[in-house]
Amino acid sequence: MRRKTRRLGGVxxxxxxxxxxxxxxxxxxxxxxxxxxxxxxVWGGFRNLFCSSESGEDxxxxxxxxxxxxxxxxxxxxxxxxxxxNAYNAxxxxxxxxxxxxxxxxxxxxxxxxxxxxxxxHNVRGLAYLAKRDYxxxxxxxxxxxxxxxxxxxxxxxxxxxYEAKGDTNRAISDFGMLIQINPNNGDAYIRRGxxxxxxxxxxKAISDFTAALGVGPDADAYVGRGLGYQAISDQSSAKADFxxxxxxxQKYPRDKWAHDTALKGLEALKAYETAHAAAAVAVNPDAPPxxxxxxxxxxxxxxxxxxxxxxxxxxxSFVAVPILLVVLFVIFADSSDxxxxxxxxxxxxxxxxxxxxxxxxxxxxxxxRSGVHKQKFPT
Numbered sequence: 001m002r003r004k005t006r007r008l009g010g011v012x013x014x015x016x017x018x019x020x021x022x023x024x025x026x027x028x029x030x031x032x033x034x035x036x037x038x039x040x041x042v043w044g045g046f047r048n049l050f051c052s053s054e055s056g057e058d059x060x061x062x063x064x065x066x067x068x069x070x071x072x073x074x075x076x077x078x079x080x081x082x083x084x085x086n087a088y089n090a091x092x093x094x095x096x097x098x099x100x101x102x103x104x105x106x107x108x109x110x111x112x113x114x115x116x117x118x119x120x121x122h123n124v125r126g127l128a129y130l131a132k133r134d135y136x137x138x139x140x141x142x143x144x145x146x147x148x149x150x151x152x153x154x155x156x157x158x159x160x161x162x163y164e165a166k167g168d169t170n171r172a173i174s175d176f177g178m179l180i181q182i183n184p185n186n187g188d189a190y191i192r193r194g195x196x197x198x199x200x201x202x203x204x205k206a207i208s209d210f211t212a213a214l215g216v217g218p219d220a221d222a223y224v225g226r227g228l229g230y231q232a233i234s235d236q237s238s239a240k241a242d243f244x245x246x247x248x249x250x251q252k253y254p255r256d257k258w259a260h261d262t263a264l265k266g267l268e269a270l271k272a273y274e275t276a277h278a279a280a281a282v283a284v285n286p287d288a289p290p291x292x293x294x295x296x297x298x299x300x301x302x303x304x305x306x307x308x309x310x311x312x313x314x315x316x317x318s319f320v321a322v323p324i325l326l327v328v329l330f331v332i333f334a335d336s337s338d339x340x341x342x343x344x345x346x347x348x349x350x351x352x353x354x355x356x357x358x359x360x361x362x363x364x365x366x367x368x369x370r371s372g373v374h375k376q377k378f379p380t
Contacts, residue, residue: 056254059087075121078107082124089131090254097131104128119145123154130158135166153182157189164196172196187216194225203232220246220259227266236270243267 063084066072072080085100108125111118126141142159145152160175176193179186194209210226213219227242246263249256 056087056091060084060091063087075108075111075118075124078104078111078121078124081107082128085128085131101128101131117148119148119152119155122148123152123158126155126158126162130162130165133165135162138162139166151182153179153186156182157192160192160196164192164199169196169200173200185216187213187219187222190216191219191222191225194222194229198225198229198232203229207233218245218249220249220251220256220263223249224259224262224266227263231266231269236273239266240270243270 063080066080067077067084081100081103085097085104088094088097088100105125105128108121108128111121112125115121122141122145126138126145129135129138129141139159139162142155142162145155146159149155156175156179160172160179163169163175164172173193173196176189176196179189180193183189190209190213194206194213197203197206197209207226207229210222210229213222214226223242223246227239227246230236230239230242243263243266246259247267249259251257251260
């Protein structure tokens with residue numbers, strides 16, 4: 001027991017020494033003559049993690065302590081303000097959030113004056129600009145990061161978000177595609193590109209991206225996005241399954257509330273659709289059973305799901321098929337309208353017409369009775 005205790009104590013001491021030797025974040029300047037300051041900076045990395053990972057009022061309290069503690073400077077202090085701004089934003093305290101984002105921009109601008117190639121400062125300041133809807137300045141910061149480090153995945157993600165918020169979905173899709181090339185297992189990249197495809201009205205590509213994201217792991221946003229895609233192409237059962245799957249996942253972060261609320265609205269819309277669908281079925285066929293469907297409602301939903309490519313194919317098919325159908329019908333009706341066809345068949349050894357057919361033919365020639373067909377001679 002004593003030996004086991006010593007071993008555990010040795011592991012703990014080794015871990016603590018490694019933390020000290022690991023040193024502070026790259027952006028922090030540490031004085032080797034001040035061990036207390038060194039320890040504070042090591043612990044500061046963990047404090048910043050708590051500040052960013054917690055949500056709501058707890059995050060605001062922790063970040064406020066970091067902001068007012070006087071230990072964080074420059075980029076670290078800007079990051080404290082940034083996390084607190086996000087917490088304010090999530091709680092709907094927008095004035096306080098905006099003030100903190102302004103402070104982030106101010107602090108990181110000073111950092112970049114002394115080190116223009118500080119990619120972390122560019123990224124955080126760009127996110128602050130993005131939060132304040134200053135999309136051009138945000139895109140400029142993220143583009144600067146990519147000039148310095150062309151493979152910076154955070155910059156591609158952030159710039160893609162800025163492009164999408166600005167309405168430039170083509171460039172957003174391109175940036176999210178680069179993010180996927182850098183890391184094919186980045187589920188968030190697939191989700192972001194999926195929503196960009198949705199905004200362009202390309203439901204099939206959106207569904208494909210959300211499915212790829214769910215292949216990486218379960219995500220409420222991916223389920224909701226794919227559910228909306230299925231809803232857009234009138235695949236109501238698949239949409240319902242995805243919305244229910246989104247609701248089954250726990251809400252861990254403030255952003256999860258959007259997915260939860262959207263899934264609920266999606267299910268409500270599906271219920272309304274089913275009610276309207278049943279009403280349409282009853283209107284077309286009053287004798288239809290409750291919950292039944294009508295060919296009219298089904299065809300309307302099918303046509304509504306058509307995109308431009310479907311309409312082109314439908315037009316080409318109609319242009320080719322309709323004339324062929326008309327020719328076939330013309331040949332059939334023209335052939336059947338010949339009054340001598342049945343008689344000629346019988347005269348040349350065909351099967352004997354029934355009595356009803358005899359009477360019909362006789363009537364057509366003005367003859368009475370059930371006989372007469374075999375009495376008439378036909379040219380051979």
